[in-house]
Amino acid sequence: MERLDPAIASALKDPSALIPAIVQDSISGEILMLAYMNSDSLAATLTSGRATFWSRSRNEIWIKGATSGHIQEVHSITLDCDGDALLLKVTQTGTACHTGKETCFHNPLTLDTSPDLIS
Amino acid sequence: MERLDPAIASALKDPSALIPAIVQDSISGEILMLAYMNSDSLAATLTSGRATFWSRSRNEIWIKGATSGHIQEVHSITLDCDGDALLLKVTQTGTACHTGKETCFHNPLTLDTSPDLIS
Numbered sequence: 001m002e003r004l005d006p007a008i009a010s011a012l013k014d015p016s017a018l019i020p021a022i023v024q025d026s027i028s029g030e031i032l033m034l035a036y037m038n039s040d041s042l043a044a045t046l047t048s049g050r051a052t053f054w055s056r057s058r059n060e061i062w063i064k065g066a067t068s069g070h071i072q073e074v075h076s077i078t079l080d081c082d083g084d085a086l087l088l089k090v091t092q093t094g095t096a097c098h099t100g101k102e103t104c105f106h107n108p109l110t111l112d113t114s115p116d117l118i119s
Numbered sequence: 120m121e122r123l124d125p126a127i128a129s130a131l132k133d134p135s136a137l138i139p140a141i142v143q144d145s146i147s148g149e150i151l152m153l154a155y156m157n158s159d160s161l162a163a164t165l166t167s168g169r170a171t172f173w174s175r176s177r178n179e180i181w182i183k184g185a186t187s188g189h190i191q192e193v194h195s196i197t198l199d200c201d202g203d204a205l206l207l208k209v210t211q212t213g214t215a216c217h218t219g220k221e222t223c224f225h226n227p228l229t230l231d232t233s234p235d236l237i238s
Contacts, residue, residue, distance in 0.1 A: 008228055020139045020204075022150055029148025031141055034204040049232035079226040081216050085139075085153040087224040097200050105206040107198040109127055113168035 002043035013083040015039050018054060023096065026075045026089040032096035033104040035064075037086060042077075049074050051088055070094035121162035132202040134158050137173055142215065145194045145208040151215035152223040154183075156205060161196075168193050170207055189213035 009015040018036040025032055035053040037045070041061055044052040051072035055062035065071030072090040079086060097104040128134040137155040144151055154172040156164070160180055163171040170191035174181035184190030191209040198205060216223040 011226065020153060022141050022153060024150060031143060031150075031206050034139060034141060034199065046228060047231045049230055074230065077228045077230065078224040079228060080153065080223040081218055081220070081225065082223070083226075085223070087150050099200050101200070104199040104201070104204070105197040106200065107130065107202075109165060109196045109198060111168055111193065111196065112166050 002040060002047050004039040004043040005046075008042070008046075009039060011079055011083050012039070017084070018056070019084060019086055021051075021053065021086040021088055023051060023072060023088045023090055026091060030103055031105055032072075032090070032092055032102070035062075042086070045074055045088075046077065051090055065093060068094065068098075070096065072096070121159060121166050123158040123162040124165075127161070127165075128158060130198055130202050131158070136203070137175070138203060138205055140170075140172065140205040140207055142170060142191060142207045142209055145210060149222055150224055151191075151209070151211055151221070154181075161205070164193055164207075165196065170209055184212060187213065187217075189215065191215070 018038055020034055021037045022034055023032045036056060038054040041052045041054045051064040051074050053062045053064060071093045074088050074090050076089045077086060095102050137157055139153055140156050141153055142151045155175060157173040160171045160173045170183045170193055172181045172183060190212045193207055193209050195208045196205060214221050
Protein backbone atom coordinates (compact mmCIF):
# COMPACT_ATOMS: atom_id res chain seq x y z
CA MET A 1 0.00 0.00 0.00
CA GLU A 2 1.25 3.46 -0.92
CA ARG A 3 1.69 5.94 1.91
CA LEU A 4 1.01 9.59 1.37
CA ASP A 5 3.97 12.00 1.38
CA PRO A 6 3.90 13.72 4.81
CA ALA A 7 4.17 17.13 3.13
CA ILE A 8 0.99 16.45 1.20
CA ALA A 9 -0.74 14.90 4.20
CA SER A 10 -0.03 18.06 6.17
CA ALA A 11 -1.76 20.13 3.49
CA LEU A 12 -5.00 18.17 3.95
CA LYS A 13 -7.55 19.55 6.39
CA ASP A 14 -7.96 16.06 7.86
CA PRO A 15 -5.67 13.33 6.48
CA SER A 16 -7.84 10.66 8.09
CA ALA A 17 -11.03 11.84 6.38
CA LEU A 18 -12.43 10.93 3.00
CA ILE A 19 -11.96 13.79 0.57
CA PRO A 20 -14.25 14.44 -2.43
CA ALA A 21 -12.41 14.31 -5.75
CA ILE A 22 -13.91 16.00 -8.81
CA VAL A 23 -12.91 14.33 -12.07
CA GLN A 24 -12.78 16.60 -15.11
CA ASP A 25 -11.95 15.72 -18.71
CA SER A 26 -8.64 17.48 -19.37
CA ILE A 27 -9.57 18.46 -22.92
CA SER A 28 -13.32 19.15 -23.00
CA GLY A 29 -13.57 20.43 -19.42
CA GLU A 30 -16.64 18.24 -18.87
CA ILE A 31 -17.17 17.04 -15.31
CA LEU A 32 -17.17 13.25 -15.45
CA MET A 33 -17.84 12.16 -11.87
CA LEU A 34 -17.25 12.81 -8.20
CA ALA A 35 -15.71 10.12 -6.02
CA TYR A 36 -13.85 9.97 -2.71
CA MET A 37 -10.23 9.39 -1.79
CA ASN A 38 -8.53 8.47 1.43
CA SER A 39 -4.83 9.14 1.98
CA ASP A 40 -3.79 5.76 0.57
CA SER A 41 -5.82 6.13 -2.64
CA LEU A 42 -4.48 9.67 -3.13
CA ALA A 43 -0.94 8.33 -2.69
CA ALA A 44 -1.65 5.54 -5.20
CA THR A 45 -3.05 8.04 -7.69
CA LEU A 46 -0.02 10.33 -7.36
CA THR A 47 2.37 7.43 -7.83
CA SER A 48 0.58 5.47 -10.55
CA GLY A 49 -1.02 8.28 -12.57
CA ARG A 50 -4.22 6.22 -12.59
CA ALA A 51 -7.26 7.60 -10.76
CA THR A 52 -7.70 5.53 -7.61
CA PHE A 53 -10.48 6.14 -5.11
CA TRP A 54 -11.96 4.73 -1.93
CA SER A 55 -15.17 2.84 -2.59
CA ARG A 56 -17.62 3.75 0.16
CA SER A 57 -19.99 0.96 -0.86
CA ARG A 58 -17.34 -1.78 -1.03
CA ASN A 59 -15.16 -0.25 1.67
CA GLU A 60 -11.99 -0.83 -0.29
CA ILE A 61 -9.45 0.83 -2.59
CA TRP A 62 -10.98 1.23 -6.04
CA ILE A 63 -8.76 1.61 -9.08
CA LYS A 64 -11.15 3.24 -11.55
CA GLY A 65 -11.52 0.94 -14.56
CA ALA A 66 -9.80 -2.04 -12.92
CA THR A 67 -12.65 -4.31 -14.00
CA SER A 68 -14.33 -2.28 -16.78
CA GLY A 69 -11.15 -1.07 -18.46
CA HIS A 70 -12.55 2.48 -18.24
CA ILE A 71 -9.43 3.89 -16.64
CA GLN A 72 -8.60 7.52 -16.02
CA GLU A 73 -5.09 8.72 -16.84
CA VAL A 74 -4.40 11.62 -14.48
CA HIS A 75 -2.71 14.75 -15.82
CA SER A 76 -2.99 16.95 -12.74
CA ILE A 77 -4.31 16.94 -9.19
CA THR A 78 -5.10 20.19 -7.41
CA LEU A 79 -6.05 20.70 -3.78
CA ASP A 80 -8.47 23.45 -2.85
CA CYS A 81 -7.86 26.37 -0.50
CA ASP A 82 -9.31 24.57 2.52
CA GLY A 83 -7.46 21.31 1.91
CA ASP A 84 -10.68 19.33 1.79
CA ALA A 85 -11.46 18.84 -1.92
CA LEU A 86 -9.48 17.65 -4.94
CA LEU A 87 -9.71 18.30 -8.66
CA LEU A 88 -8.33 15.70 -11.09
CA LYS A 89 -7.89 16.44 -14.78
CA VAL A 90 -7.88 13.17 -16.70
CA THR A 91 -8.05 11.37 -19.99
CA GLN A 92 -10.99 8.97 -19.74
CA THR A 93 -10.84 5.63 -21.53
CA GLY A 94 -14.39 4.55 -22.42
CA THR A 95 -17.10 6.15 -20.31
CA ALA A 96 -16.89 7.46 -16.77
CA CYS A 97 -20.38 6.43 -15.67
CA HIS A 98 -21.40 2.85 -14.85
CA THR A 99 -24.62 3.54 -16.82
CA GLY A 100 -22.59 3.85 -20.02
CA LYS A 101 -23.08 7.61 -20.27
CA GLU A 102 -20.04 9.81 -20.73
CA THR A 103 -20.61 11.64 -17.46
CA CYS A 104 -22.29 10.70 -14.19
CA PHE A 105 -24.00 14.12 -14.20
CA HIS A 106 -26.94 13.51 -16.49
CA ASN A 107 -30.04 14.26 -14.42
CA PRO A 108 -30.87 17.97 -14.85
CA LEU A 109 -33.01 19.64 -12.17
CA THR A 110 -35.46 22.35 -13.14
CA LEU A 111 -34.68 25.89 -12.06
CA ASP A 112 -37.86 27.65 -10.97
CA THR A 113 -36.54 31.16 -11.43
CA SER A 114 -38.61 33.64 -13.35
CA PRO A 115 -37.13 35.24 -16.49
CA ASP A 116 -36.42 38.54 -14.76
CA LEU A 117 -34.13 36.82 -12.28
CA ILE A 118 -32.18 34.68 -14.76
CA SER A 119 -31.57 36.14 -18.18
CA MET B 120 -37.45 28.71 4.29
CA GLU B 121 -37.80 26.98 0.96
CA ARG B 122 -38.83 23.33 0.97
CA LEU B 123 -37.53 20.97 -1.66
CA ASP B 124 -39.96 19.64 -4.26
CA PRO B 125 -40.80 16.05 -3.17
CA ALA B 126 -40.04 14.77 -6.69
CA ILE B 127 -36.51 16.15 -6.43
CA ALA B 128 -36.10 14.98 -2.85
CA SER B 129 -36.99 11.46 -3.96
CA ALA B 130 -34.20 11.55 -6.54
CA LEU B 131 -31.61 12.21 -3.84
CA LYS B 132 -29.86 9.23 -2.34
CA ASP B 133 -30.42 10.66 1.15
CA PRO B 134 -32.48 13.88 1.32
CA SER B 135 -31.35 14.40 4.92
CA ALA B 136 -27.63 14.28 4.06
CA LEU B 137 -25.34 17.06 2.93
CA ILE B 138 -24.58 16.71 -0.76
CA PRO B 139 -21.36 17.97 -2.39
CA ALA B 140 -22.00 20.58 -5.08
CA ILE B 141 -19.36 21.24 -7.73
CA VAL B 142 -19.43 24.80 -9.05
CA GLN B 143 -18.23 25.26 -12.63
CA ASP B 144 -17.93 28.47 -14.64
CA SER B 145 -20.55 28.10 -17.36
CA ILE B 146 -18.40 29.69 -20.05
CA SER B 147 -14.78 28.74 -19.32
CA GLY B 148 -15.54 25.34 -17.79
CA GLU B 149 -13.16 26.12 -14.93
CA ILE B 150 -14.01 24.49 -11.60
CA LEU B 151 -14.49 27.30 -9.12
CA MET B 152 -15.20 25.55 -5.82
CA LEU B 153 -16.88 22.67 -4.06
CA ALA B 154 -19.39 23.31 -1.31
CA TYR B 155 -22.25 21.44 0.35
CA MET B 156 -26.02 21.72 0.13
CA ASN B 157 -28.79 20.42 2.31
CA SER B 158 -32.33 20.08 0.98
CA ASP B 159 -33.30 23.60 2.02
CA SER B 160 -30.29 25.23 0.33
CA LEU B 161 -30.89 23.21 -2.82
CA ALA B 162 -34.53 24.36 -2.80
CA ALA B 163 -33.42 27.97 -2.30
CA THR B 164 -30.94 27.69 -5.18
CA LEU B 165 -33.57 26.23 -7.51
CA THR B 166 -36.05 28.98 -6.63
CA SER B 167 -33.73 31.98 -6.49
CA GLY B 168 -31.18 31.10 -9.18
CA ARG B 169 -28.47 32.18 -6.72
CA ALA B 170 -26.07 29.53 -5.47
CA THR B 171 -26.98 28.81 -1.86
CA PHE B 172 -25.14 26.29 0.28
CA TRP B 173 -25.00 24.92 3.81
CA SER B 174 -22.03 26.29 5.71
CA ARG B 175 -20.53 23.42 7.69
CA SER B 176 -18.36 25.79 9.72
CA ARG B 177 -21.13 28.25 10.62
CA ASN B 178 -23.88 25.61 10.60
CA GLU B 179 -26.26 27.81 8.66
CA ILE B 180 -27.64 28.53 5.20
CA TRP B 181 -25.01 30.38 3.18
CA ILE B 182 -26.04 32.49 0.20
CA LYS B 183 -22.76 32.66 -1.72
CA GLY B 184 -21.71 36.30 -2.00
CA ALA B 185 -24.27 37.58 0.53
CA THR B 186 -21.57 39.56 2.32
CA SER B 187 -18.80 39.76 -0.31
CA GLY B 188 -21.05 40.46 -3.28
CA HIS B 189 -19.35 37.58 -5.09
CA ILE B 190 -22.59 35.90 -6.06
CA GLN B 191 -23.07 32.97 -8.41
CA GLU B 192 -25.92 33.15 -10.92
CA VAL B 193 -26.96 29.56 -11.59
CA HIS B 194 -27.66 28.46 -15.15
CA SER B 195 -28.11 24.73 -14.56
CA ILE B 196 -28.06 22.15 -11.79
CA THR B 197 -27.47 18.49 -12.59
CA LEU B 198 -27.71 15.52 -10.26
CA ASP B 199 -25.39 12.57 -10.72
CA CYS B 200 -26.33 8.95 -11.39
CA ASP B 201 -26.24 7.99 -7.70
CA GLY B 202 -28.21 11.01 -6.50
CA ASP B 203 -25.42 12.07 -4.16
CA ALA B 204 -23.53 14.84 -5.99
CA LEU B 205 -24.53 18.04 -7.80
CA LEU B 206 -23.00 20.08 -10.59
CA LEU B 207 -23.83 23.78 -10.87
CA LYS B 208 -22.94 25.83 -13.92
CA VAL B 209 -22.75 29.48 -12.95
CA THR B 210 -21.74 32.99 -13.80
CA GLN B 211 -19.42 34.16 -11.03
CA THR B 212 -19.40 37.79 -9.96
CA GLY B 213 -15.96 38.69 -8.64
CA THR B 214 -13.91 35.72 -7.44
CA ALA B 215 -15.09 32.38 -6.11
CA CYS B 216 -12.34 31.90 -3.54
CA HIS B 217 -12.14 33.78 -0.24
CA THR B 218 -8.39 34.19 -0.92
CA GLY B 219 -9.20 36.43 -3.89
CA LYS B 220 -8.14 33.84 -6.45
CA GLU B 221 -10.53 33.00 -9.26
CA THR B 222 -10.84 29.38 -8.18
CA CYS B 223 -10.47 27.58 -4.86
CA PHE B 224 -8.40 24.90 -6.63
CA HIS B 225 -4.97 26.51 -6.73
CA ASN B 226 -2.67 24.12 -4.87
CA PRO B 227 -1.25 21.64 -7.42
CA LEU B 228 0.09 18.32 -6.09
CA THR B 229 3.08 16.70 -7.76
CA LEU B 230 2.48 13.51 -9.72
CA ASP B 231 5.35 11.08 -9.14
CA THR B 232 4.75 9.04 -12.28
CA SER B 233 7.68 8.29 -14.54
CA PRO B 234 7.57 9.51 -18.16
CA ASP B 235 6.74 6.07 -19.54
CA LEU B 236 3.54 5.95 -17.52
CA ILE B 237 2.28 9.43 -18.29
CA SER B 238 3.06 10.83 -21.71
